[in-house]
Amino acid sequence: MNEMTPMKQDRKQTFTGHQALILEEKLIFEIGSADKSGVDLEPVPAVNTRLGDCMAPSKPNLPGLSEPEALRHFVRLSQKNHSIDAGLYPLGSCTMKHNPRLNEKMARLPGFSDIHPLQPVSTVQGALELMDELAHWLKTLTNMPAVALSPKAGAHGELCGMMAIRAAIEARGELETRRRVLVPESAHGTNPATAALLGFKVDEIPANADGRVDLAAFKDKLGDDVAAIMLTNPNTCGLFERDIIEIADALHEAGGYFYCDGANFNAIVGRVRPGDLGIDAMHINLHKTFSTPHGGGGPGSGPTVLSDRLEAFAPLPYVVAGENGFDLIELEAQSANQPFGRMVAFHGQMGMFVRALSYMKSHGSDGLRQVAEDAVLNANYVLASLQDVMTAPFAGPCMHEALFDDGFLKGTGIDTLDFAKAMIDEGYHPMTMYFPLVVHGAMLIEPTETESRDTLDLFIATLRDLVRSANAGETERFTNAPELAPRRRLDETRAARQPILRWQAAEETAQAAE
Amino acid sequence: MSKKFTKDHEWISLEGDLARIGITDYAQEQLGDVVFVELPEAGRQVEQGNDAAVVESVKAASEVYAPVSGEIVEPNVKLEDEPALVNQDPAEGGWFFTMKVSNPDELNDLMDEAAYADYVKELG
Numbered sequence: 313m314n315e316m317t318p319m320k321q322d323r324k325q326t327f328t329g330h331q332a333l334i335l336e337e338k339l340i341f342e343i344g345s346a347d348k349s350g351v352d353l354e355p356v357p358a359v360n361t362r363l364g365d366c367m368a369p370s371k372p373n374l375p376g377l378s379e380p381e382a383l384r385h386f387v388r389l390s391q392k393n394h395s396i397d398a399g400l401y402p403l404g405s406c407t408m409k410h411n412p413r414l415n416e417k418m419a420r421l422p423g424f425s426d427i428h429p430l431q432p433v434s435t436v437q438g439a440l441e442l443m444d445e446l447a448h449w450l451k452t453l454t455n456m457p458a459v460a461l462s463p464k465a466g467a468h469g470e471l472c473g474m475m476a477i478r479a480a481i482e483a484r485g486e487l488e489t490r491r492r493v494l495v496p497e498s499a500h501g502t503n504p505a506t507a508a509l510l511g512f513k514v515d516e517i518p519a520n521a522d523g524r525v526d527l528a529a530f531k532d533k534l535g536d537d538v539a540a541i542m543l544t545n546p547n548t549c550g551l552f553e554r555d556i557i558e559i560a561d562a563l564h565e566a567g568g569y570f571y572c573d574g575a576n577f578n579a580i581v582g583r584v585r586p587g588d589l590g591i592d593a594m595h596i597n598l599h600k601t602f603s604t605p606h607g608g609g610g611p612g613s614g615p616t617v618l619s620d621r622l623e624a625f626a627p628l629p630y631v632v633a634g635e636n637g638f639d640l641i642e643l644e645a646q647s648a649n650q651p652f653g654r655m656v657a658f659h660g661q662m663g664m665f666v667r668a669l670s671y672m673k674s675h676g677s678d679g680l681r682q683v684a685e686d687a688v689l690n691a692n693y694v695l696a697s698l699q700d701v702m703t704a705p706f707a708g709p710c711m712h713e714a715l716f717d718d719g720f721l722k723g724t725g726i727d728t729l730d731f732a733k734a735m736i737d738e739g740y741h742p743m744t745m746y747f748p749l750v751v752h753g754a755m756l757i758e759p760t761e762t763e764s765r766d767t768l769d770l771f772i773a774t775l776r777d778l779v780r781s782a783n784a785g786e787t788e789r790f791t792n793a794p795e796l797a798p799r800r801r802l803d804e805t806r807a808a809r810q811p812i813l814r815w816q817a818a819e820e821t822a823q824a825a826e
Numbered sequence: 827m828s829k830k831f832t833k834d835h836e837w838i839s840l841e842g843d844l845a846r847i848g849i850t851d852y853a854q855e856q857l858g859d860v861v862f863v864e865l866p867e868a869g870r871q872v873e874q875g876n877d878a879a880v881v882e883s884v885k886a887a888s889e890v891y892a893p894v895s896g897e898i899v900e901p902n903v904k905l906e907d908e909p910a911l912v913n914q915d916p917a918e919g920g921w922f923f924t925m926k927v928s929n930p931d932e933l934n935d936l937m938d939e940a941a942y943a944d945y946v947k948e949l950g
Contacts, residue, residue, distance in 0.1 A: 746885045808884060809861050809909065
């Protein structure tokens, strides 16, 4: 038995290690072997190799399995994965959206799935038209004149937007002097990381008592050395930044650019157009707002919209409509603008473009507006149903996610982590914990808009029961949790202090322990 | 001399013009198990309030700010292999670095032990 993952001793032990039909599954290296193969191959004839010293000193020891063994291995692993298809996934700040099956059907059309990025453009006109139409929807929903489709995820989109801002500052001849990027302390960690990666100095703006940017502190920090602000709206506390237009105006007056982290666009799509707020660049996570798969089911996709102040610096490539159909501008020489370069080798995540446009067209503009409204309604339903027993650090209403702190657990001997682990025993993936950092013991709950009232009621009743239990001194329900999961509480400290990053054969592990 | 404290929960103790810096017991308790510490190199100039080190726990990564301006003299390299020292002995063996203080007057802005205790009490 693995020391890192102790099994509860009073649970009934079985001969196989399986628990009824919840099957234990070993690593593929442990069940396969190099002398087994799923297919009958002719023996390899002796060859005179010219590899010399480059030849590997030993055989690679690849695990051989028959086809049904390999299939079972991966099916069993997939059954251990919690997903939105299996249950409520209230992970705040992540927007675990339902992925409509229609998206999948469209993405599998051979005209989209069986094409290659190096095909002549005359043979991929449909795909280019789809990219052009997606760009049109994104620009219309945000009221922005340009979009770079190619960034491959949210943080990559941030990088794209900030590179456009850097290019604009450079074109003004101010790159030497505009060195500071203002970032609120509740920001996603990727914001300061992006600014730092581009060589800017990160300057933190404090939050005020109601969880939003402290406007006075922000204005104090403005100056002719400020390149940009990176602000998330709605912010990571699930609150709309009410002063956003005043922030944009003051920033523009000081000569800076406004980057908006669009991770939470799903809360305002169809209701607010970022272009109307004075935003210069914003990425849009297609996997959040427009329902493309997320996490392990990815890949992500982070198109970035740009204002007229940044449009000229948009990266290559982009689609243009001409007399003979659609064309791709791939080279700086073909462009009438001053593109800052390119983000990726080809054109972005085509499969995600298809899914996102399917979602947009199947919902229509009124449907997208309702998506945002329902997301906000669901979150407020959770907030209103729990705030008499849990503690909310900021007064509601909230936007698309409900934020609680650990105030209600004070004196119980239970912390946020324990509370989250107890949710696992009740069949729920925990909410986001300890983020945003501005709130003590944060619990950030984002119930996606597709969850029914029945689903939310059961979730709320479960959390209320856990709170009752905590207040009644039933500490073991929390500190021992999870008791029913295939693995008990993991030793996160040891995993971080003594990480084993690569599978090692039993004898290697024994050696490492010595 | 006795220790001084910052609002960001660093302690500093001055011996001549050499200061030793660490984080407080309250800070380590809030962080939980520390799993990684990134230390500044000797010779680096830091200004009061600037990032000087990073401390990472199972919950969060946080900056350790320089309580005063000066030059880093010695990072506590023991923490690289034994980050748990920050939890076990934050006030002594779990120190982060020493530095040569360029402006000792900056220490006047900081809290003494009693003021810091009151400050922590207010935080609840």
